[in-house]
Every structure is written in C-alpha cells, then in structure tokens.
Amino acid sequence: MGKYRTAMIEVRNLSQTFVSPKGSFRALEDVNLSIPDHDFIAIIGRSGAGKSTFLRTLNGLLIPSEGSVVVGATDITQLSKRALQKYRCKVGFIFQQFNLVNRLSVLDNVLHGRLGYLPTWRGLLGLYTEHDYEVARAQLARLDLSTKENARVDSLSGGQMQRVAIARAMAQEPALILADEPAANLDPVLSEEVMRTLRGFNAEQGVTVVINIHALDLALEYAKRIIAFKRGRLVFDGRPAELSDALVDDIYERKEMLA
Amino acid sequence: MIAIVLYVLSGIAIALLSGIAKGSMRRLWLGAAVGLLIAFVAFPFSRSLGNLTRETVNPTLLALATDFPWLFGLPVLLILTLLIARRGGPRGAWTAVVTGVATLLAGLVFYSQPVHLVRLAPINGLMELLTALVLLGAIGLAAWNRPRLRWPLLAVGLVAGVLAFFWLNSSQGGHTYLPNSAGYYKLLRPTPAGANLQLVDAYNAGLQARNQVAKENGLALAEPIQSLADLKGKIPAEAANQGYRMLQPSRLQYGAFAVFVLAGLMLGAGLLHLRNLRLEETGDLQAGVVLASVFSLLLPAFNATEFNPAKLVKGWPFLVQFGQKAWPPLLADPSTNRFPLQEVLSFMTITVEIALVGTFIAALVALPTSFLAARNLTGASPWMRGVFYFTRAFYNVDRGIDTLILALILVAAVGLGPFAGVLAMAIHSVADLGKLYSEAIENVDKGPIEALESTGTAGVNVLRWAILPQVLPLLVSYTVYRFEINFRVSIILGFVGAGGIGFFIQGAMAAGQYDQMIIGVIAIVIVVNLIDFASSYLRSRLV
Numbered sequence: 059m060g061k062y063r064t065a066m067i068e069v070r071n072l073s074q075t076f077v078s079p080k081g082s083f084r085a086l087e088d089v090n091l092s093i094p095d096h097d098f099i100a101i102i103g104r105s106g107a108g109k110s111t112f113l114r115t116l117n118g119l120l121i122p123s124e125g126s127v128v129v130g131a132t133d134i135t136q137l138s139k140r141a142l143q144k145y146r147c148k149v150g151f152i153f154q155q156f157n158l159v160n161r162l163s164v165l166d167n168v169l170h171g172r173l174g175y176l177p178t179w180r181g182l183l184g185l186y187t188e189h190d191y192e193v194a195r196a197q198l199a200r201l202d203l204s205t206k207e208n209a210r211v212d213s214l215s216g217g218q219m220q221r222v223a224i225a226r227a228m229a230q231e232p233a234l235i236l237a238d239e240p241a242a243n244l245d246p247v248l249s250e251e252v253m254r255t256l257r258g259f260n261a262e263q264g265v266t267v268v269i270n271i272h273a274l275d276l277a278l279e280y281a282k283r284i285i286a287f288k289r290g291r292l293v294f295d296g297r298p299a300e301l302s303d304a305l306v307d308d309i310y311e312r313k314e315m316l317a
Numbered sequence: 318m319i320a321i322v323l324y325v326l327s328g329i330a331i332a333l334l335s336g337i338a339k340g341s342m343r344r345l346w347l348g349a350a351v352g353l354l355i356a357f358v359a360f361p362f363s364r365s366l367g368n369l370t371r372e373t374v375n376p377t378l379l380a381l382a383t384d385f386p387w388l389f390g391l392p393v394l395l396i397l398t399l400l401i402a403r404r405g406g407p408r409g410a411w412t413a414v415v416t417g418v419a420t421l422l423a424g425l426v427f428y429s430q431p432v433h434l435v436r437l438a439p440i441n442g443l444m445e446l447l448t449a450l451v452l453l454g455a456i457g458l459a460a461w462n463r464p465r466l467r468w469p470l471l472a473v474g475l476v477a478g479v480l481a482f483f484w485l486n487s488s489q490g491g492h493t494y495l496p497n498s499a500g501y502y503k504l505l506r507p508t509p510a511g512a513n514l515q516l517v518d519a520y521n522a523g524l525q526a527r528n529q530v531a532k533e534n535g536l537a538l539a540e541p542i543q544s545l546a547d548l549k550g551k552i553p554a555e556a557a558n559q560g561y562r563m564l565q566p567s568r569l570q571y572g573a574f575a576v577f578v579l580a581g582l583m584l585g586a587g588l589l590h591l592r593n594l595r596l597e598e599t600g601d602l603q604a605g606v607v608l609a610s611v612f613s614l615l616l617p618a619f620n621a622t623e624f625n626p627a628k629l630v631k632g633w634p635f636l637v638q639f640g641q642k643a644w645p646p647l648l649a650d651p652s653t654n655r656f657p658l659q660e661v662l663s664f665m666t667i668t669v670e671i672a673l674v675g676t677f678i679a680a681l682v683a684l685p686t687s688f689l690a691a692r693n694l695t696g697a698s699p700w701m702r703g704v705f706y707f708t709r710a711f712y713n714v715d716r717g718i719d720t721l722i723l724a725l726i727l728v729a730a731v732g733l734g735p736f737a738g739v740l741a742m743a744i745h746s747v748a749d750l751g752k753l754y755s756e757a758i759e760n761v762d763k764g765p766i767e768a769l770e771s772t773g774t775a776g777v778n779v780l781r782w783a784i785l786p787q788v789l790p791l792l793v794s795y796t797v798y799r800f801e802i803n804f805r806v807s808i809i810l811g812f813v814g815a816g817g818i819g820f821f822i823q824g825a826m827a828a829g830q831y832d833q834m835i836i837g838v839i840a841i842v843i844v845v846n847l848i849d850f851a852s853s854y855l856r857s858r859l860v
Contacts, residue, residue: 079465117771146773157764161786170782174773181778223768230772 072125100281147174150227171229328581342590343597347605360572367557413587439500449478668817675742687754715748735816
C-alpha cells in the first residue's frame with residue numbers, strides 16, 4: 059500500500075491570530091505535536107477552542123501566524139500556491155456540512171477528488187482518465203453507493219451525502235484524512251457508521267486520520283490517540299485510557315456544583 | 318379666491334378622512350408644520366413681473382417677508398408648534414389650531430394686498446453654498462457607516478465643499494458655467510418713497526426716442542403714462558434692469574397651494590385631535606417629517622412637469638377622432654397592394670430577433686467578465702482587486718447609458734437598421750447581466766469552494782466545478798428575464814431607426830394611417846404577454 063504512505067507530520071510552535079476590525083483573537087497558542095504515520099487521532103475541546111483552525115492549518119487552508127507544519131522534509135506553511143495544491147492532493151478533508159456540489163451527480167462529486175491530479179485543461183473539460191473513473195467507482199462501491207452513481211446529490215439523505223463526501227476524500231488516494239466534525243449532522247447510528255468507515259481506512263490502508271469531534275464516547279471508542287484543546291492551547295495528548303473524568307471536566311470547563 | 322377656499326377645504330377633508338380611519342392626528346399636523354416651513358423657505362408663493370417674461374420672479378414667503386415683515390411671525394409660530402408637539406395632549410392640539418388659523422389669515426391678508434412696486438435683493442452665493450453643503454452632506458452620509466473612515470471622509474467632504482463653493486463663485490475664466498445660479502434666490506425689498514413717480518417720469522422722458530425707432534420699423538407707437546398701472550402689471554425695461562418688479566399678490570403659485578392646503582390640514586387635524594386626544598402615536602415626528610418630505614418632493618415635480626388635467630379635457634376630441642380612424646384595423650388592402658398585417662408580422666419577427674441576438678451577445682460577454690466583478694473571487698491580490706474595481710466601474714458607467722441613446726449613436730455609425738439596435742442592446746445589457754451574474758456568484762455557497770480547494774484543485778477548476786454548477790440556473794434565469802426586458806426595449810428601438818416594429822408604428826403614425834398602426838399596437842400587447850408568460854414559466858422551472 060505504498061501510495062498511502064506518508065511521512066511524519068511535525069507541528070512546531072504553531073500560533074494563529076485572527077485580526078478583525080473588532081480586535082484580534084488568538085485561536086491557537088504555541089502548539090507542538092507530532093503525528094506519526096498510520097495514527098488515528100481524535101481532537102476534542104469546546105467550540106472555539108481552536109480545533110477547526112488546527113485542522114485547516116494541517117492542509118494549508120489556513121496559514122499560521124507563527125510556527126511551522128513540517129511534513130517529511132518540507133514546511134507546508136512556506137509552500138508556493140502550486141506546491142501547496144500538490145500537497146493537498148494527498149490530503150482528504152471531510153466537512154461537517156459535507157460541502158458537496160448539490161446540483162451535480164454523485165459520481166461527478168467523487169471525481170472532484172481526482173481534479174488535483176489532472177492537467178488544468180483536462181479538468182476544465184471534465185476529461186478524467188479511465189484510472190480516475192476506476193478509483194471513483196471503487197470508492198463508491200466500498201461505501202455502498204454504486205446504485206446512486208447518477209443521482210443528483212440534493213436527492214440524497216444526510217447519511218448518504220456524508221458517504222459521498224468520504225468517497226470524494228478517499229478518491230484522492232490520500233495519505234492523510236482530516237475530518238472536521240464529520241458526524242455532527244448525523245444521527246447516532248450514522249455517526250457510528252462514519253467512524254467505523256474511517257477506522258477501516260486507517261486499519262486496512264494505513265491512512266493517517268485526524269478528526270475533530272464533539273461526541274466524547276465516539277472519540278474514546280474509535281481513536282488510538284486523543285488530543286485536547288482548551289482556549290487555543292494543547293492541554294492533553296495521550297491514549298484514550300489516560301483521559302480521566304477530572305481532565306475531561308477541565309477540558310470542557312465544566313463547573314459542577316459541589317454537594 | 319374660490320381656489321383658496323377649495324385648497325383649505327381639501328386640507329380639512331384629508332384630516333377628516335384620516336380621522337375616520339383613526340389615524341394619528343398629531344402626525345398630520347406635525348407633518349403640516351414641517352411642510353409649511355419647507356414651503357415658506359423654498360416654494361414660490363406669488364409672482365412679480367418685470368418687462369420681459371424671463372424677468373418674472375416668483376418669490377417665496379421668506380422672500381416676501383422682507384417686504385411684509387409680519388410674515389416672519391409664521392416660521393416662529395411653526396417652530397413653536399413643533400416644540401410644543403413633543404408633549405402632545407391638548408396644548409399641542411390647541412397650538413396646531415392656532416397656527417393653522419394664523420397661517421390661513423396670513424395667506425389671505427397677503428392675497429388681498431394691492432399690486433405694488435418692489436425691488437429685488439438677490440442673495441449672492443446662496444445657491445453655491447447649498448451646492449457645497451449638498452456635496453458635504455452626500456460624502457458625510459457615505460461616511461456614516463464607516464466608523465474608521467468617518468473623520469477622514471468628512472474632512473474630504475469639507476474640502477470638496479469649500480472647493481466647489483469657491484469654484485462656483487470664481488470668475489471661471491471670464492465666463493460662468495451656471496449663469497442661473499448666481500443670485501438665484503431673490504428677496505423683495507420695499508421701494509423708497511417716490512420711486513413710482515421717478516419711474517413714470519423716466520419712462521415718459523424716453524418715450525419720444527423710442528417712438529422714433531418704432532416709427533422707422535413700422536411698429537405701433539406708445540402713449541405717455543400717468544402711473545405704472547397703465548402698463549398693466551409690466552414695468553419699463555430700464556426699471557426692470559435696475560431690479561424693480563411689480564408684485565402681484567393675487568397671482569398665486571404652487572407654494573400658495575401648499576400653504577393653504579397645509580393650513581387647512583393643520584386646522585382640521587388640530588380640531589380632530591382636540592376632539593379625541595388619543596389620536597397621537599410615539600413616532601409622530603418622524604412620520605410627519607417623512608410625509609412632509611414626500612409632499613415637498615412631489616409638489617415641485619408636479620409643477621415642473623406642467624401637470625394639467627384641463628389639457629387632457631381639451632385634447633379629448635383628438636382621442637375620439639383617433640379611435641374612429643383606428644377602428645376597424647385595416648388588415649390588408651389588395652387594391653392598393655398594401656398588406657399591413659403581413660408587415661406587422663415581419664417587423665415583429667425582427668423585433669424578437671433583435672432581442673434574441675442582443676441578449677445572447679450580452680450574455681456571452683457578461684459571463685466571463687462577471688467573475689472579475691465578483692468580490693469573493695477577487696480578494697487574492699491588490700492586482701485582482703484593481704481588476705474588480707475596474708470591471709465594476711465599467712458596469713456602472715455602461716448601465717447609465719441607455720440602450721436608446723446607444724442606438725442613436727450607433728445608427729449614425731453603422732447606419733439605419735436592426736444591426737445598430739442589436740449592438741446597442743448588447744452593449745447596454747452586458748452591464749445589467751454582468752452585475753446580476755456577479756451578485757449571484759457572490760452569494761454562492763462557500764462550502765464546495767473550500768472542499769475543492771482542499772483536494773488540491775487549481776483555481777480555474779474551482780470556478781468550473783464548485784461555482785459554475787451552483788450559479789448556472791440563476792444565470793440562465795437572469796438571462797431569460799433580460800431577454801424579456803430587451804424585447805420591450807427593442808419595440809422602442811424602431812423609433813430611432815434601429816429596426817423592428819417601432820419603425821412600422823412610427824411610419825404609420827406619421828402618415829396618419831391609424832388603422833394600420835393599431836395592428837402593431839395589438840400585436841405588441843399580444844407578444845409582450847406571451848413572452849412574459851413563457852419567461853416566467855421557464856424561470857420557475859429553473860430555480
């Protein structure tokens with residue numbers, strides 16, 4: 059499974075400050091972390107703790123104010139636009155809102171995962187290669203969507219849409235999958251299904267998975283490693299078993315009334 | 318005099334009608350007070366004549382107040398009314414009644430004044446100052462919602478205002494661009510004692526020389542006069558040049574209409590308010606100001622457009638005659654080898670085809686340029702921002718130049734016929750479509766864009782696969798709608814020689830062939846409705 063192999067990701071002294079007319083907001087504060095190959099990491103923390111910012115920094119959708127994200131030997135925060143596009147080909151991103159193009163067919167949406175590999179002019183004309191179609195159809199089959207291939211996305215259910223989004227990410231043949239609350243819009247059964255799918259990719263194909271998640275039970279059940287953000291700082295990094303109730307209360311800033 | 322009574326009664330009637338509907342009476346009399354203040358300063362109330370028609374000056378009440386100082390009491394009373402109105406209750410209502418009656422009486426007293434001589438006192442620099450203030454106000458308004466730019470922009474507005482003021486007041490290289498604005502607002506001053514007799518003497522002294530000239534040109538000779546009244550309201554040319562005018566208090570202008578209607582309204586609303594003190598609401602002052610503003614915008618507009626139903630009554634026989642000549646339509650007359658129905662059908666086809674081609678070319682140009690005019694796609698670099706502003710500016714200028722004007726110019730360039738019309742339509746519609754397209758692009762769902770960017774897709778392909786599929790139905794819908802508008806535009810294009818049914822109608826009208834013209838009109842009604850129906854059906858299916 060050579061095409062799914064990646065190098066270690068080293069995050070060093072990462073800080074992110076957003077400046078708006080209303081003032082500046084420190085979303086990430088001096089984060090240091092290394093993500094080895096084949097890892098399955100769940101990121102927990104309250105809303106606004108910096109989880110999404112961190113995830114978007116890992117594929118270069120956001121450029122950090124300070125610090126570096128080194129993949130193998132290259133610092134992706136310093137890449138040119140073109141080089142960054144090349145890096146992103148190998149990084150699948152799954153969104154909470156699925157972010158599919160609703161008016162296009164399921165197959166078209168999954169093929170979007172292959173656009174990064176095509177020359178621009180072929181992309182404009184939609185001239186995908188036979189290989190692209192094979193990869194896309196294989197992912198559809200794996201996610202049980204083969205019969206929906208020609209359906210328009212806006213005719214699907216929420217669970218099906220998220221599976222299309224996962225198929226699109228997997229069609230990239232990624233080394234790394236980043237998932238931002240992939241299950242938050244789904245019911246508990248579908249949430250479990252999404253997590254099982256991601257664990258399957260991780261276990262069978264060795265894809266590194268980093269996932270933001272609110273549902274603590276799912277994180278503990280499926281992830282190999284948990285990291286926690288609190289107000290932009292990394293406050294926990296360890297195996298699920300190491301996460302005590304007291305720590306969880308601290309991460310979620312839960313103030314319980316003492317009897 | 319009957320007119321005045323009618324004006325006052327109609328004011329009272331408005332108050333009564335609104336009172337029956339339990340509308341706020343305080344709002345009405347507050348609005349009337351604001352309206353009266355505006356009328357006092359800005360609306361011509363009466364007329365004063367010089368020697369020539371263009372020397373006529375229509376003074377406002379403010380201008381008349383320098384001749385009749387007691388008129389200054391009116392604005393004082395009105396402002397007092399506005400101040401007392403804040404409290405509401407019977408005191409406000411009483412003030413409204415008193416002010417209404419006082420305004421009425423002031424108007425009537427002025428109306429019954431005799432014709433007499435006055436002298437103009439132009440206020441130099443007033444219009445220039447107003448222009449400067451409007452400039453400052455406009456920039457200030459733009460600055461209001463931008464807290465960071467507020468003070469710099471206000472400073473720019475101030476500098477612009479001062480510059481405009483001095484530019485308008487400068488000699489501007491020996492001539493002036495706006496000759497009417499200098500001393501446009503004129504006050505009327507009383508004349509010194511004996512001015513009347515002096516003017517009569519001067520007129521009689523110059524009479525012989527003038528009659529000499531008149532005799533050589535074979536014109537009627539003038540008689541010596543005993544008083545200025547012998548000139549029937551006019552005054553001698555020399556006197557007019559010296560700034561004298563003959564004030565005619567009973568020749569009322571539209572300002573008088575405003576004053577008497579509003580006084581009646583104020584009186585009526587005040588009385589009804591007294592009768593039922595609950596007829597007041599919290600937002601009365603704002604609503605009153607809005608009412609007064611609308612009234613003050615509409616009234617001068619009606620006056621300027623010479624709105625006059627009497628003319629319609631006078632012209633009625635022509636309409637009857639037109640109807641008799643137009644019906645029944647002459648569909649075909651083989652004996653003279655004329656087939657109007659055939660012509661209408663051919664011209665109508667051309668009209669639709671002009672709209673089709675014009676809209677198509679416009680869409681073709683608007684599609685690529687609208688991406689450059691979308692704010693969300695052009696934020697990447699200062700260079701792209703520049704392109705954005707350039708495209709937007711092009712659209713805005715182009716939108717301002719109407720298809721008909723473009724057609725006039727293009728007919729001169731490429732000759733009579735539909736090609737000029739197509740070009741004009743295409744050029745104008747680019748801006749309209751481009752603006753609609755770019756707004757559709759700006760409102761696109763950002764999710765798919767982010768998703769495609771994160772698969773490593775290059776910029777143009779993000780446009781192609783994340784944005785285009787989302788906006789395409791909207792773009793088609795806008796284009797169909799524009800075609801619908803363009804069809805109606807292309808009807809008119811014929812009138813400037815740019816082809817189509819308008820050309821036929823113009824020709825038939827000019828030749829008095831109303832029974833042929835009417836076929837064109839009926840055809841337009843039918844086709845306009847067909848296209849509207851088809852267009853709205855198509856658009857409802859698209860989105």
